[in-house]
Amino acid sequence: MQKIKVQIKGMNCKSCAMLIEDRLKNKAGITAAKVNFDSGRGVVVYDSSKIKEQEIFDAINSAGDYEVTKEENKIKEKIQEEEDNRGTDRCRESLSSESNDKKIFWLGLLVGISIVSLITNVILLAILFKSPTIEGQNIKAASAQAVNQPLVQQPAPSADNQPAAVQKFDITKNDNVRGNFNAPITLVEFSDFECPFCGKIYPTFKKIIQDYPDKVRLVYKHFPLSFHPNGEKAAESAECAAEQGKFWEYHDKLFDNQQAGFSLEKFKQWAKDLGLKESKFSDCLDSGKYASKVNTEFQEGSSKGVNGTPATFVNGQLVSGAQPYESFKQVIDSLLTK
Numbered sequence: 261m262q263k264i265k266v267q268i269k270g271m272n273c274k275s276c277a278m279l280i281e282d283r284l285k286n287k288a289g290i291t292a293a294k295v296n297f298d299s300g301r302g303v304v305v306y307d308s309s310k311i312k313e314q315e316i317f318d319a320i321n322s323a324g325d326y327e328v329t330k331e332e333n334k335i336k337e338k339i340q341e342e343e344d345n346r347g348t349d350r351c352r353e354s355l356s357s358e359s360n361d362k363k364i365f366w367l368g369l370l371v372g373i374s375i376v377s378l379i380t381n382v383i384l385l386a387i388l389f390k391s392p393t394i395e396g397q398n399i400k401a402a403s404a405q406a407v408n409q410p411l412v413q414q415p416a417p418s419a420d421n422q423p424a425a426v427q428k429f430d431i432t433k434n435d436n437v438r439g440n441f442n443a444p445i446t447l448v449e450f451s452d453f454e455c456p457f458c459g460k461i462y463p464t465f466k467k468i469i470q471d472y473p474d475k476v477r478l479v480y481k482h483f484p485l486s487f488h489p490n491g492e493k494a495a496e497s498a499e500c501a502a503e504q505g506k507f508w509e510y511h512d513k514l515f516d517n518q519q520a521g522f523s524l525e526k527f528k529q530w531a532k533d534l535g536l537k538e539s540k541f542s543d544c545l546d547s548g549k550y551a552s553k554v555n556t557e558f559q560e561g562s563s564k565g566v567n568g569t570p571a572t573f574v575n576g577q578l579v580s581g582a583q584p585y586e587s588f589k590q591v592i593d594s595l596l597t598k
Contacts, residue, residue, distance in 0.1 A: 261291065262308045265331030268300055268320060277302075280323045287311060287319050301331065426576035427564045431479055436498075436507045439469045439477040445592055448479045448573040450561040453495060453514045454488035454522060455569045457582040462515040464585045468592070475596060480511065481557040483569050490522035492554060497527040497541075499550035504536045 271277055277297040284293035284302075289310030295302040304316055317328045429448050431437065449465065451458040465478050482498075484491030494514055501510030513530045520526070524545070531541040544550070561571065565578070572579045574591045 262306055264304050264306070264313060264316065266302045266304065266317075266320070267329045267331055268295065268302055268326050269328075270324065270326040271295075271297055271300060273297070276324060280320050280326075283319050283323045284316065287315070290316070427573050427578070428576055429479070429573065431477075436480045436502060436511075437477055438465075438480070438508050439472075440474045441477060443472075443475055443477040445472065445476040445595055446479060446573075446575055447476060447588075448481060450481050450483035450557075450566045450569060450571045452482075452484045452488055452491045452569040453498065453511075453518070454491040455485060456518070458570045459515050459518040461570050461572075461582040462512075464583075464588065466512075467585055468588055471589075472592065476592060480507075481561060482554045483558050483561045483566060483571070484554065485569060492551070493524065493527065493545070494522055495554040496548065496550045497531070497545050499553060500541050500544035501531060501534070501536060503544060504540065506534055506536060509534050510536075 268280065271280075274297045277295040280295045280302065281293050284290050284295075284304055289307045290304060291307065292305040293302065302320070306316065313330070320326055320328050429446070431446065431448075433441075447465065447468070468476055469478055482495040484495050498507055498510050498514065501507055510530065513534060514522075517526070517530065527545060528538065528542055532538050564573070568580075570582060572583075572588075574588065575595055577591065579588065579591060
């Protein structure tokens with residue numbers, strides 16, 4: 261004898277359960293049948309040699325439109341579901357583990373990159389501090405200035421240890437000259453209005469002109485550095501002011517306001533403040549009228565070894581960087597006593 265447990269869905273009354281029981285008991289080969297309405301389950305005892313499981317299912321279905329499943333299958337399904345859930349949990353654990361592995365990998369990678377970056381920065385800083393110039397400034401000179409020690413850069417010796425040739429400049433009325441035009445000492449300054457070191461040396465040159473009224477003349481030449489976005493236009497604006505006879509007034513205006521930042525609007529406002537003709541100045545600046553002059557002076561400086569600002573030639577002898585007043589005084593006095 262065999263026993264089968266079934267799950268019956270679709271029963272909506274106790275009489276339905278009784279009807280199913282009667283149908284089953286009347287089938288040949290079935291010795292006992294019990295159907296419980298409340299649980300929706302049934303138990304059938306039968307002789308497998310006389311009746312098959314499918315015939316039992318058909319007998320139940322003949323009593324109504326029911327959905328019949330073998331209880332054993334349901335148990336298997338539940339077990340399988342539990343197994344699937346456990347499998348899913350294992351997958352989640354695996355994924356979580358994989359995610360943790362990935363996190364550890366990326367964390368290690370970031371730490372490695374940070375270490376490499378730190379080493380690179382240290383190397384770059386070492387190279388920087390060994391570099392001879394910072395924005396054209398001699399580091400040794402800047403350090404000496406910081407402790408108020410005068411330092412003048414003499415012309416660099418050539419390969420045969422002979423002093424470099426003194427540079428010669430042909431100064432004309434077309435140049436921007438401050439002081440006595442016929443003075444015996446000439447300071448040719450290659451400068452950038454946006455360079456902070458040029459702004460630092462600006463009052464030094466004003467004092468030199470005041471202290472040597474007939475002996476020294478200052479010639480300003482443009483050398484706008486490529487990494488100063490407004491340096492070239494500032495140079496052009498000064499030339500536009502020179503066109504109206506106020507180069508040095510505008511020169512001082514630019515350096516006095518260097519910390520405020522430069523822009524086309526400010527260039528035009530400062531021209532207005534100095535009483536220049538606004539429309540003429542604006543047309544001059546907007547058209548780039550003096551861009552070629554600025555470039556010519558830049559090329560002149562490059563040809564004479566200028567690679568940063570400020571670079572000042574005292575009677576052709578290079579004094580590099582924002583040197584203190586005493587350094588220039590030393591050179592000027594030595595030339596005047598010759």
